[in-house]
Amino acid sequence: MGKGHVRLADVAKAAGVSQGTASNVFSRPDVVREEVRERVLNVARELGYGGPDVKGRLLRAGRVNAIGVAAVEPLTYFFDDPWARSLMTAIGEVCDASGTGIAVVSAMNEERLAWNINSALVDGFILLCVEGGERLVELTRQRQLPFIALALGIEDETIPAIGIDNVAGGAAAARHLLELGHRNIAILSIGDVDGLVGLVAPARVDPEMEATPRDRMHGYWQALAEYGIPRDAVPIQGTLHDRPSTITAMEALFSSANPPTAILAMSDKVALFAMQWLAERGLKVPEDVSIIGFDGVPEAATSLPRLTTVAQPFAEIARRSVTAILENALPEDHEALDLELVVRDSTAAPRLR
Amino acid sequence: MGKGHVRLADVAKAAGVSQGTASNVFSRPDVVREEVRERVLNVARELGYGGPDVKGRLLRAGRVNAIGVAAVEPLTYFFDDPWARSLMTAIGEVCDASGTGIAVVSAMNEERLAWNINSALVDGFILLCVEGGERLVELTRQRQLPFIALALGIEDETIPAIGIDNVAGGAAAARHLLELGHRNIAILSIGDVDGLVGLVAPARVDPEMEATPRDRMHGYWQALAEYGIPRDAVPIQGTLHDRPSTITAMEALFSSANPPTAILAMSDKVALFAMQWLAERGLKVPEDVSIIGFDGVPEAATSLPRLTTVAQPFAEIARRSVTAILENALPEDHEALDLELVVRDSTAAPRLR
DNA sequence: TAATAATATTGAATCGATTCAAAATCTCGA
DNA sequence: TCGAGATTTTGAATCGATTCAATATTATTA
Numbered sequence: 001m002g003k004g005h006v007r008l009a010d011v012a013k014a015a016g017v018s019q020g021t022a023s024n025v026f027s028r029p030d031v032v033r034e035e036v037r038e039r040v041l042n043v044a045r046e047l048g049y050g051g052p053d054v055k056g057r058l059l060r061a062g063r064v065n066a067i068g069v070a071a072v073e074p075l076t077y078f079f080d081d082p083w084a085r086s087l088m089t090a091i092g093e094v095c096d097a098s099g100t101g102i103a104v105v106s107a108m109n110e111e112r113l114a115w116n117i118n119s120a121l122v123d124g125f126i127l128l129c130v131e132g133g134e135r136l137v138e139l140t141r142q143r144q145l146p147f148i149a150l151a152l153g154i155e156d157e158t159i160p161a162i163g164i165d166n167v168a169g170g171a172a173a174a175r176h177l178l179e180l181g182h183r184n185i186a187i188l189s190i191g192d193v194d195g196l197v198g199l200v201a202p203a204r205v206d207p208e209m210e211a212t213p214r215d216r217m218h219g220y221w222q223a224l225a226e227y228g229i230p231r232d233a234v235p236i237q238g239t240l241h242d243r244p245s246t247i248t249a250m251e252a253l254f255s256s257a258n259p260p261t262a263i264l265a266m267s268d269k270v271a272l273f274a275m276q277w278l279a280e281r282g283l284k285v286p287e288d289v290s291i292i293g294f295d296g297v298p299e300a301a302t303s304l305p306r307l308t309t310v311a312q313p314f315a316e317i318a319r320r321s322v323t324a325i326l327e328n329a330l331p332e333d334h335e336a337l338d339l340e341l342v343v344r345d346s347t348a349a350p351r352l353r
Numbered sequence: 354m355g356k357g358h359v360r361l362a363d364v365a366k367a368a369g370v371s372q373g374t375a376s377n378v379f380s381r382p383d384v385v386r387e388e389v390r391e392r393v394l395n396v397a398r399e400l401g402y403g404g405p406d407v408k409g410r411l412l413r414a415g416r417v418n419a420i421g422v423a424a425v426e427p428l429t430y431f432f433d434d435p436w437a438r439s440l441m442t443a444i445g446e447v448c449d450a451s452g453t454g455i456a457v458v459s460a461m462n463e464e465r466l467a468w469n470i471n472s473a474l475v476d477g478f479i480l481l482c483v484e485g486g487e488r489l490v491e492l493t494r495q496r497q498l499p500f501i502a503l504a505l506g507i508e509d510e511t512i513p514a515i516g517i518d519n520v521a522g523g524a525a526a527a528r529h530l531l532e533l534g535h536r537n538i539a540i541l542s543i544g545d546v547d548g549l550v551g552l553v554a555p556a557r558v559d560p561e562m563e564a565t566p567r568d569r570m571h572g573y574w575q576a577l578a579e580y581g582i583p584r585d586a587v588p589i590q591g592t593l594h595d596r597p598s599t600i601t602a603m604e605a606l607f608s609s610a611n612p613p614t615a616i617l618a619m620s621d622k623v624a625l626f627a628m629q630w631l632a633e634r635g636l637k638v639p640e641d642v643s644i645i646g647f648d649g650v651p652e653a654a655t656s657l658p659r660l661t662t663v664a665q666p667f668a669e670i671a672r673r674s675v676t677a678i679l680e681n682a683l684p685e686d687h688e689a690l691d692l693e694l695v696v697r698d699s700t701a702a703p704r705l706r
Numbered sequence: 707t708a709a710t711a712a713t714a715t716t717g718a719a720t721c722g723a724t725t726c727a728a729a730a731t732c733t734c735g736a
Numbered sequence: 737t738c739g740a741g742a743t744t745t746t747g748a749a750t751c752g753a754t755t756c757a758a759t760a761t762t763a764t765t766a
Contacts (some may be wrong), residue, residue: 007752018716023754033714050497054472056752059412059721065472066456075445075455079431079438080651092428092457099465101473102428103419103456104445112452119407119418120454121474144403279657298433304632360722371746376724386744409722412751 066101068122072132090318124325153211169339170219186260268293286348305345419454421475425485443671477678522692523572621646639701658698
């Protein structure tokens with residue numbers, strides 16, 4: 001930076017006008033006489049003044065015109081994880097339309113996250129609560145800015161949140177498989193608790209699982225019950241929502257004497273990993289095994305075969321979140337939006353025996 | 354927001370200390386006597402003061418601790434496009450380590466983009482110049498903040514930029530195919546000019562193509578020449594770097610009497626689309642057709658088969674860009690970093706005839 | 707030409723903090 | 737008890753703009 005930083009006051013003085021006029025030249029040019037405007041502009045150019053500094057303007061205006069999206073994850077999460085990306089894309093679309101900027105704020109380290117949240121220059125936050133949601137909410141609350149929680153795992157009604165109807169979505173997924181005729185079904189669950197990998201007993205679901213997978217599970221069970229299939233008859237393989245644990249789970253499932261003809265995956269990410277594993281093993285989808293995901297991420301639409309899934313209304317979630325923050329009109333109650341069953345090519349009737 | 358917004362001055366008055374002391378309580382707590390500190394903190398709590406406002410602090414400090422990444426693309430580009438995502442992920446990693454925030458700024462609309470760049474609260478910019486780079490640089494210059502251009506298509510040495518050696522990279526890719534024994538090779542080029550779709554004559558490359566694809570092309574040609582293959586013998590199919598145009602290109606290539614045994618794709622994105630098309634058509638990669646991409650995006654490592662490619666040093670690019678901006682030590686010359694040939698499963702020797 | 711209306715310009719207050727030289731207070735040894 | 741030195745606290749200046757009531761200037765009308 002050049003030593004003598006030029007500010008509006010300098011330009012005003014050099015041009016022989018008041019600071020107020022100089023300010024108007026830049027922010028409301030129509031209000032100042034053309035002759036004066038030109039003079040000021042010329043002086044500004046000569047002095048190398050680059051226009052009003054955002055920081056000063058900001059302080060006065062009190063509004064940043066940007067929203068922060070926060071998660072207890074590394075920064076790369078936003079560009080890596082399919083679900084986060086779907087959401088970010090949708091949020092981006094809404095922000096594009098309203099000329100709002102996006103700042104991504106995150107950190108694995110608790111202390112750092114607090115600092116990042118406190119120093120982010122935004123008008124409000126959208127919280128991605130997949131993990132450590134409670135702490136994230138607490139931190140954000142202190143900042144005293146409007147915020148809205150997504151994928152919130154807890155029931156606290158005082159937290160403004162937008163959710164999805166995971167139970168209904170799970171039921172829709174399972175019902176789809178059941179209607180196709182599948183009776184030998186396995187579940188690929190997701191979570192970030194080390195204890196819930198490998199075969200998980202149904203009794204452990206309620207006490208140990210986080211809200212999102214738990215609800216999806218109950219949706220599955222609900223539909224299965226409609227067809228008279230008891231919980232015990234459907235193996236649950238827990239994954240850490242990553243490739244290695246998914247592969248382990250698949251190996252366990254398909255090394256059994258009676259491998260499933262269909263898989264209920266709690267996320268598209270896991271479903272896609274599973275589908276790859278099946279392809280590598282020479283098992284054909286959907287001929288040998290049907291698989292249905294959850295979330296409706298874009299990758300699911302372009303995989304081979306294209307993945308049947310239960311899609312979240314990302315655009316709707318984004319629209320509501322952004323407007324809620326921008327207009328400071330936070331929802332009073334926890335809304336649970338509907339999911340949509342999207343049938344593609346990864347599900348079909350089971351082979352006849 | 355409650356009507357009466359509490360500021361530091363209010364807390365100071367209520368606690369009966371000077372504003373300076375109150376400020377210290379929050380920003381340099383060690384300098385103020387414990388008793389006083391507690392008193393101020395208590396008053397702050399009672400008044401519902403949420404800590405120093407970032408905007409005020411910012412104005413004083415002059416430093417935002419965030420960098421902006423800008424592109425002439427919709428906001429969704431950052432979360433959608435594989436190349437942009439690879440870069441963002443790498444930038445995210447560097448920023449994570451240094452506690453720096455990221456703001457994504459973009460707009461398709463020129464006017465809006467100018468506004469967004471001017472009002473982004475950042476200490477500097479990383480410019481993704483894939484498209485409209487020149488204009489983007491011009492806009493950013495006016496902001497008078499440090500910036501660095503990536504994938505810059507123009508030669509202007511006064512623009513701080515970090516590039517990659519596209520010629521050498523292209524040559525490495527072509528050489529790999531040639532060494533495997535391929536002699537019947539086709540090229541899938543990329544660009545955003547409508548005129549360059551479909552079959553492109555070699556003579557049109559230099560005058561019409563943007564810098565990046567042009568350099569890669571020259572790399573290809575260089576290696577082909579080493580093996581005595583003239584430019585005319587290698588068909589160039591132009592794509593718009595999207596799926597539809599890639600499919601059209603592939604159809605043209607494989608409807609010919611003598612379809613290629615290997616494909617040089619100018620990006621992984623296009624290579625992946627091509628590979629999908631081949632799979633759908635029942636053509637096996639690499640047995641029937643070999644294909645090599647360009648860029649080294651993560652999807653290339655997890656595709657089926659895994660894609661051979663020429664990888665950009667994303668981490669290195671990110672590291673240099675971020676530190677250059679944070680330390681305001683912009684590179685004097687245009688650096689061209691090396692690419693790395695990553696051999697995976699999508700390339701093999703051609704079938705014997 | 708005087709009175710009135712319309713348009714431009716000014717100047718000081720404000721936004722919400724941090725900073726730092728100077729003043730006040732405290733500590734401790736002689 | 738005094739004073740040097742260390743520790744705290746103060747208060748005003750500063751960061752870089754915007755805003756708005758008051759004033760000055762110009763244009764219009766009777």
